Amino acid sequence: MEKFLAMLSQNLGRTVNMTQEVTVLTLEIIQTLVFGTSRTFGANDFLRLVRQGNELSGRLHIGDYVPWLKWMDLSLPKLTIAKQGHGGESFLDVLLSLDNIAGLDTTATAIEWALIELLLHPQILAKAQKELDDVIPASSTMVSEADIPKLKYLGAIVKESLRKHPPPPLIVPRESTAECKLEEAGYMIPAKTQVLINLYAIGRDPNIWENPLEFIPERMSSEFNAAVELMTFGFGRRSCPGMNLGLTAIHLVLANRSTGQHRMVKRWTWVRGSGSRSCGLVHLHWFHFSASSQTY
Numbered sequence: 001m002e003k004f005l006a007m008l009s010q011n012l013g014r015t016v017n018m019t020q021e022v023t024v025l026t027l028e029i030i031q032t033l034v035f036g037t038s039r040t041f042g043a044n045d046f047l048r049l050v051r052q053g054n055e056l057s058g059r060l061h062i063g064d065y066v067p068w069l070k071w072m073d074l075s076l077p078k079l080t081i082a083k084q085g086h087g088g089e090s091f092l093d094v095l096l097s098l099d100n101i102a103g104l105d106t107t108a109t110a111i112e113w114a115l116i117e118l119l120l121h122p123q124i125l126a127k128a129q130k131e132l133d134d135v136i137p138a139s140s141t142m143v144s145e146a147d148i149p150k151l152k153y154l155g156a157i158v159k160e161s162l163r164k165h166p167p168p169p170l171i172v173p174r175e176s177t178a179e180c181k182l183e184e185a186g187y188m189i190p191a192k193t194q195v196l197i198n199l200y201a202i203g204r205d206p207n208i209w210e211n212p213l214e215f216i217p218e219r220m221s222s223e224f225n226a227a228v229e230l231m232t233f234g235f236g237r238r239s240c241p242g243m244n245l246g247l248t249a250i251h252l253v254l255a256n257r258s259t260g261q262h263r264m265v266k267r268w269t270w271v272r273g274s275g276s277r278s279c280g281l282v283h284l285h286w287f288h289f290s291a292s293s294q295t296y
């Protein structure tokens, strides 16, 4: 985190590719936890492989639905090449088997969308900064994990961002073991049916949320449990084991970025980059496993 903030300090006044930097930061946090060091694998190579694996996993693979048409899945050989290119049991294999790509990409995507919403809503950013000024002593250079529960408005920003931009829009498919009737909703799900749960639609359902496309952290109370109500981290036995780590990382990155008190003890102002690509950044979801933003 300190390295990330130092990098931002060095780039004051310049355009920073936050997608790249936030993903590297998340990678380093996860590597540190998993391997005890953040220097295990080259970030650029790793990111390339993650993006490729991620993009391929989000594509339609006809062989998943009609097995004898598997030969039509032209993208699958590319994934194999990505894995073989790193020789045998590569780091990517390990990550794919652990499903850790879910941890990296989802956390980075969640941070990125929250940053975009703050960038688009300066009044919300100012309110979050005021809360940080009020709650965190001026002598603290970094917001710590213990401070997170005190930062109620920041918590509401995170929940609202997860509602509007659930990192995986569709969670892992389920199969019904028995016939199931959802009487109020008027559905009957036969046994052995694959069920896809659409978090994106739940978070934006106008029957549940007033002005669902608006970003309004004030609508999120402290009691509102996004993990349960929005199913952001899935549910049941196979729900996300990285939930607490992911939530902590999102809060810490946003809090430390908003205060900007790291070493330089000053507040940063954030504006959209003026580069030809970065100025077009808004509200485009790029659907892979995670729905990240895309410049145009």
Ligand code: HEM
Residues within 6 Å of the ligand: 030, 098, 099, 100, 102, 103, 104, 106, 107, 110, 167, 168, 171, 172, 173, 231, 232, 233, 234, 235, 236, 237, 238, 239, 240, 241, 242, 243, 245, 246, 247, 250
């Ligand atoms: C904002 C951050 C994150 C979000 C939104 C998220 C979301 C999810 C979701 C929706 C699932 C599927 C759960 C289900 O189908 O019920 C999942 C699974 C998983 N996540 Fe996360 N995740 C995040 C962070 C992390 C982190 C930091 C890690 C680990 C370092 C992680 C590791 C995993 C693993 C291993 C699974 C597969 C669990 C299984 O199949 O039993 N996730 N995540």
